[in-house]
Structure formats: structure tokens, C-alpha cells
Amino acid sequence: MTGQEEDFTAESGADGASPVEAGPTHSGFVALIGPTNAGKSTLLNRLVGAKVSIVSHKVQTTRAVVRGIAIHNNAQIVFMDTPGIFKPRRRLDRAMVTSAWGGAKDADFVMLLIDSERGLRGDAEAILEGLKEVHQPKILVLNKIDRVQHEQLLKLASDANAVVPFERTFMISATTGSGCDDLMNYLAGTLPEGPWYYPEDQISDLPMRQLAAEITREKVFLRLHQELPYASHVETEKWEERKDGSVRIEQVIYVQRDSQKKIALGKNGETIKAISTASRKELSEILEQPVHLFLFVKVRENWGDDPERFREMGLEFPRE
Ligand SMILES: Nc1nc2c(ncn2[C@@H]2O[C@H](COP(=O)(O)OP(=O)(O)OP(=O)(O)O)[C@@H](O)[C@H]2O)c(=O)[nH]1
Numbered sequence: 035m036t037g038q039e040e041d042f043t044a045e046s047g048a049d050g051a052s053p054v055e056a057g058p059t060h061s062g063f064v065a066l067i068g069p070t071n072a073g074k075s076t077l078l079n080r081l082v083g084a085k086v087s088i089v090s091h092k093v094q095t096t097r098a099v100v101r102g103i104a105i106h107n108n109a110q111i112v113f114m115d116t117p118g119i120f121k122p123r124r125r126l127d128r129a130m131v132t133s134a135w136g137g138a139k140d141a142d143f144v145m146l147l148i149d150s151e152r153g154l155r156g157d158a159e160a161i162l163e164g165l166k167e168v169h170q171p172k173i174l175v176l177n178k179i180d181r182v183q184h185e186q187l188l189k190l191a192s193d194a195n196a197v198v199p200f201e202r203t204f205m206i207s208a209t210t211g212s213g214c215d216d217l218m219n220y221l222a223g224t225l226p227e228g229p230w231y232y233p234e235d236q237i238s239d240l241p242m243r244q245l246a247a248e249i250t251r252e253k254v255f256l257r258l259h260q261e262l263p264y265a266s267h268v269e270t271e272k273w274e275e276r277k278d279g280s281v282r283i284e285q286v287i288y289v290q291r292d293s294q295k296k297i298a299l300g301k302n303g304e305t306i307k308a309i310s311t312a313s314r315k316e317l318s319e320i321l322e323q324p325v326h327l328f329l330f331v332k333v334r335e336n337w338g339d340d341p342e343r344f345r346e347m348g349l350e351f352p353r354e
Contacts, residue, residue, distance in 0.1 A: 060109035062225035065141035065170075069157035072147045073177040077208035078102045078115040081218060103232050109222035110230035114141060142225060143171050146194075150176045150205075153190055162197045171224075174200040175217065180207040242321075243270040249320070250285050250313040250329065254298075257309050262297055265290045280324035283317065288334045298331045306331060 066074045082102035102113045146165060148158050165172060174194055176187055191203045202220060206213030247268040254266055272284035287306075289295050299306050306329055314327040334340075 057108055058227050059230055060222060060225045061112070061228050061230050062109075062142035063112045063114060063140060064143045064145050064221060064225075065114045066145050066147060067161065068147035069149070069152070069161060072149045072152075072158075073208045074115050074147050077147060077175075077177065077206070077214075078113050080208050080211060080214060081111075081113060104218070105234065106218040106222040109225050110232065110234075111218070111221050111225060112231060139168065139170075141170055143173060143221065144168055145173045145175055146198075146200075147175045147177050148190070148194065150178050150187055150190055151181045153186075154193060159197075162194060165198045171201045172198060173217075173220075174198075174203040176203065176205045177208050179205050179212065180210055243273055245320075246270050246273075246283060246317055247285060249316050250287070250309065250327075253309045253312045253316075254287060256312075257305060258298065262289070262294055265294055266298070278324075280326060281321060282326045282328070284328045284330070286330045286332050288332055290333070290335055292333055295331050295333050 066078060068074055079102070082104045102115060104111045104113065144165070146161065148154070152158070154162070174191065176190055179187060187205050191205070194200070195203065204213055204217045204220070206217060208214070247270045251266070251268040254262075254268065258266070267288045268285055269288065270283060270285050272282070274282040276282060287298060287309075289298055297305070298309075300308075310327055310329045313329070314325050317327065318325045
């Protein structure tokens with residue numbers, strides 16, 4: 035076991051909640067589905083205006099359904115960021131895909147996000163087929179429009195609508211924010227009238243301990259390569275608020291083999307130290323308090339087959 039600690043004090047402050055206009059309130063659930071790497075987490079974070087879902091350039095970063103809560107005009111829109119849908123191989127993969135489709139069936143709206151640059155190749159085509167069985171109103175969102183020509187977008191929109199008739203098609207860039215306001219106006223104006231599900235200042239239903247584990251997992255994804263990020267899993271083991279206003283957090287990065295542990299630690303512990311520093315910095319910003327983060331790396335060979343680990347991640351354990 036190797037621990038690393040460094041002090042870090044944050045300076046950032048959060049924005050206040052959006053102003054609310056008079057009149058009836060609207061609310062509802064929007065499931066965000068799509069192939070891995072389409073930009074679902076980036077979009078969710080943009081629409082919610084804060085980091086609730088982790089983002090990386092590697093695929094399958096999102097494992098369980100994360101709810102991000104946005105307020106727009108008089109509507110509270112609860113987005114469910116589902117794991118990317120892809121052809122499952124491992125048990126964990128199957129659980130992620132089941133969870134993604136389950137999320138779609140519970141929603142008022144299903145929003146399919148496609149990477150316009152990649153188009154309908156591969157998983158996107160299979161998801162469109164699967165969507166034929168989903169009966170909620172569907173919206174198509176073509177993302178990454180900063181990367182493609184307009185004609186290509188029009189063709190993509192018409193090809194996708196030929197398979198599944200969407201209520202609306204939006205063209206956006208989750209990175210630049212282009213088109214996102216139109217999308218939010220539409221959702222806010224179309225969701226049913228009703229009371230809000232969550233307090234006005236809540237942005238996610240993810241418990242803080244789990245969100246903290248997700249933040250560290252993102253840093254693992256950004257620092258480690260090849261199979262290692264997929265073979266690792268982070269858990270928050272201890273959370274202790276201190277009298278001086280700081281918090282002490284202990285987390286374990288589980289890997290599957292001793293050789294992976296060596297890589298995760300790095301030469302003289304450099305890798306784990308970099309992960310720890312990056313994670314602590316972000317946690318301090320989110321929590322708005324100094325964070326003392328202790329990271330440990332442990333080998334747990336079969337965590338990918340352990341029902342308890344699945345529960346921690348908010349996933350159903352597939353029995354087979
Ligand atoms: N150029 C460009 N890149 C984007 C845009 N939106 C997302 N990306 C990038 O696409 C990559 C994947 O984004 P994510 O938000 O992690 O994608 P995801 O769909 O949540 O991925 P999974 O967790 O694998 O399902 C990241 O490198 C993002 O920075 C966009 O509008 N334009």
C-alpha cells in the first residue's frame with residue numbers, strides 16, 4: 035500500500051442558482067444515450083453548468099447512470115447520463131449496457147447523442163435500431179459540429195431520421211456550447227407541468243463519496259493508458275470532516291494484477307502522486323474546502339466479477 039498526501043487549499047466559488055420566473059413549473063427526466071465517446075458527459079456538464087460526470091478521451095468512462103439536474107426558465111430538467119452503449123464483452127460491460135437502456139425506459143424524453151464526425155458507423159447504427167423499441171419521444175442531437183461541414187450534418191440528420199422518426203434534431207457542440215441554448219429552450223418548454231423533483235440548488239443525485247471516487251477515476255483515465263484504466267476501479271473508503279474546515283478523504287484504486295499496481299504507482303510513486311494532486315485540486319474546488327487526499331493502490335484480482343463492486347458503482351450485477 036502506498037499513500038500520498040499534499041495540502042491543497044481551493045479558492046474557487048460556485049455560481050448561484052438560475053433565476054426562476056413566475057408561472058407554473060415544469061419538470062421531467064431526459065435520458066442521454068449514445069455510443070461511447072459521443073460527448074455525453076461533456077454535454078451533461080455543460081447543461082448542468084458544473085461537473086457531475088467525468089469526461090475523458092478514452093471510451094467507456096461513464097459506468098453507471100449519473101443524474102445531472104439543470105434549471106432552465108421554469109423547468110427542472112433531470113438528465114440521466116447513461117454509460118455509452120456498445121457491444122458488451124465482459125460482465126461489467128453487460129451491466130453498463132443494461133443500465134443505459136434501463137435509463138432510457140424511465141425517461142420523459144430520450145436524447146440520442148451522436149458524434150457527427152464519426153456518423154452512424156458502428157454502435158450508432160445498432161442504437162438507432164434499438165431505439166425503435168423505445169416508445170418515449172426521441173430527440174436527435176448531433177454533437178461536435180465544430181469538427182464537420184454543414185452538408186455532412188444535414189445528411190447525417192436525414193439518414194438517422196429515416197431509421198427512427200425524431201421529434202426534433204439539434205446540432206450542437208458540447209465543447210463550445212453552440213446550439214445548447216436552443217436545445218434547453220425546447221426541453222424546458224416541452225417537459226410536462228409539475229413540481230420540481232429536487233431542491234433548486236442540487237446539481238446531482240450522486241452521493242459525494244461516489245462523486246469524489248469518480249473524480250479520481252477520471253484522473254486515472256487521463257494518466258494511465260492501454261488496459262489499465264479499464265482494469266481499475268476507485269472507492270472512497272473514509273471521509274472525515276475536520277474541525278479546521280478541511281476534509282480527509284481516503285480512497286483505494288483497485289487494480290487486477292501486481293504488474294498493474296506497479297504502473298499505477300509509477301517510478302518513485304510519481305504516477306500516483308500526479309493522480310492524487312490533480313484529484314485533490316479538483317475536489318477542493320468542488321467541495322470549497324481544503325482536502326487531504328490519501329490514495330492507495332490495492333490488487334483485487336476479481337473485482338470485475340464481484341457483485342459488491344457493482345453495487346458501489348450503482349450497477350445491477352448480471353447473473354450469468
Ligand atoms: N471537438 C469536440 N470534442 C468534443 C465535443 N464534445 C465532446 N468532445 C470530446 O469527446 C471526447 C468524449 O467525450 P465524453 O463526454 O467523455 O463522451 P461520453 O459520450 O460521455 O463517453 P463515455 O463515457 O465513453 O460514454 C472528449 O475528449 C471530449 O472532450 C464537441 O462538441 N466537440
